[in-house]
Amino acid sequence: MTTSDTDLPALWTHEPHTHLEFKPGSSVTGIDPDATPGFVGSKRDAPVLQAERNIRFAELQEMLYANSRAGDTRSLLLVLQGMDTAGKGGIVKHVVGAGNPQGIDYASFGKPTEEELAHHYLWRIRNALPAAGHIGVFDRSHYEDVLIVRVHNLVPPEVWGARYDEINAFEKELVEGGTKIVKVAMFVSLDEQKKRLAERLERPDKFWKYNPADIDERLLWPKYQEAYQVMLDRTSTDYAPWHVIPCNRKWYSRLAILELLIEALKEFNFAWPPPDFDVKAEKKRLARA
Amino acid sequence: MTTSDTDLPALWTHEPHTHLEFKPGSSVTGIDPDATPGFVGSKRDAPVLQAERNIRFAELQEMLYANSRAGDTRSLLLVLQGMDTAGKGGIVKHVVGAGNPQGIDYASFGKPTEEELAHHYLWRIRNALPAAGHIGVFDRSHYEDVLIVRVHNLVPPEVWGARYDEINAFEKELVEGGTKIVKVAMFVSLDEQKKRLAERLERPDKFWKYNPADIDERLLWPKYQEAYQVMLDRTSTDYAPWHVIPCNRKWYSRLAILELLIEALKEFNFAWPPPDFDVKAEKKRLARA
DSSP: OOOOSOOOOTTBSSOHHHHHBOOTTOOGGGOOTTOOTTBOSOGGGHHHHHHHHHHHHHHHHHHHHHHHHTTOOOEEEEEEEESTTSSHHHHHHHTGGGSOGGGEEEEEOOSOOHHHHTSOTTHHHHHTOOOTTOEEEEESOGGGGGTHHHHTTSSOHHHHHTHHHHHHHHHHHHHHTTEEEEEEEEEOOHHHHHHHHHHHHHOTTTGGGOOTHHHHHHTTHHHHHHHHHHHHHHHOOSSSOEEEEEOSSHHHHHHHHHHHHHHHHHHTOOOOOOOSSOHHHHHHHHHHO | OOOOSOOOOTTBSSOHHHHHBOOTTOOGGGOOTTOOTTBOSOGGGHHHHHHHHHHHHHHHHHHHHHHHHTTOOOEEEEEEEESTTSSHHHHHHHTGGGSOGGGEEEEEOOSOOHHHHTSOTTHHHHHTOOOTTOEEEEESOGGGGGTHHHHTTSSOHHHHHTHHHHHHHHHHHHHHTTEEEEEEEEEOOHHHHHHHHHHHHHOTTTGGGOOTHHHHHHTTHHHHHHHHHHHHHHHOOSSSOEEEEEOSSHHHHHHHHHHHHHHHHHHTOOOOOOOSSOHHHHHHHHHHO
């Protein structure tokens, strides 16, 4: 196993981040959720490719974990944001799920509890940060505090307005502390969302995923578009850029985010940690034991 | 998808717990770590069977999780104990790893930290219990407090001696609170352990798993056998029985523990939770939204 940069599957024209990184000045209304940027294969290619890259992801995760056991404190944080049905849960299940639970720190951020509301909005976020050598997954995140909170004015505008800079400072601190952050904004179309919500209302095994409040949020789509635009404009930094993921095709969004995670893990440039014991001496001890 | 009891694969002669539950009065020295009790297939059957049953496990996990979203507070706790190299890590990676990270609460219990030592030994255990609807995995557990602690007399005998009853009371409280406990004691032979430790000393990608202290513990094998015997004798209860897993064949131990988890999840007898909203009315709202 190596961490070479040459193992990008041929079905990607370039490393996915080059296609997916949010470009300053671009507009969310110009995003085509049906697109498959950078990928020249089709849905038929997806299962085999995903299975192969899941294995690569798991290998790299193990190497990250192994290094933490040898004292390295770095970690990875995947931040998932997107409207309902964009496929955040599918990423957790089918992409992150390829990893070893031993090194996955999953956290979801729904409506804050009373205890959470009694603290700074980043309190619950800080409590859920990944341990050294782990991959953290935020299913929704601190960005809720400039999305739903902004759309509904749950706090005064001057309060949420100050959060963009605060979040940038917070993330800078994380990155400087050794946490690589992969932020993905998942975009599904209004029509596709309708289909996916309708499916949840058709299938008894999906009822539990349906929440009547999803429709209330859906009706605020333009306001959310605006909130996403400002979020992307103001919190895409060189140390923690946003990636824009078209999500109407689940197979594409999964492959794309999987590849972003692999890229990020490779950037650590880890090798297997050297032994912190005398291998020969231990072999002798073992032979006698 | 159903939760019928008739889906046991034909390669198992009986539900695995009937073969694997610790039988009062039986001796750990009589355990054959090479055995494959109850399984009439071979290693060649394992990959396909494991893949199939991993899917079944994931379906049942989703149903447990779904019910918690509808207010059910039950959970499952897998307790893994075994000597070094018995394969605990493999169970986490290859069996628990088949589940959705969203509903897995993994915790490992190594040498206690200073903060942990400043508390009751069950403090760190209670802090790591699975949330409602989740599957908790203890990679080592409170049983360390009657295993390594007993073997090394890290606390006076009257202190560890009192823990068996305490643990039984603790687990009773958990079970009464809705947590189903699956306890597995994983047995590897001395010879097989030697092989596995040797492999860790041969392969640079395995050095990080090797710890010189493993040999010190290996030299105390008879004392550990005794500690395991007393643990099994005194903490096998009708509400939280121990299972004895022969682990020289990794493919068997994984299939066996996977099946124990499936059995336990089936015992919850869950169905998909009914909608807590008016399906027809929501369909109308969605059509207009």
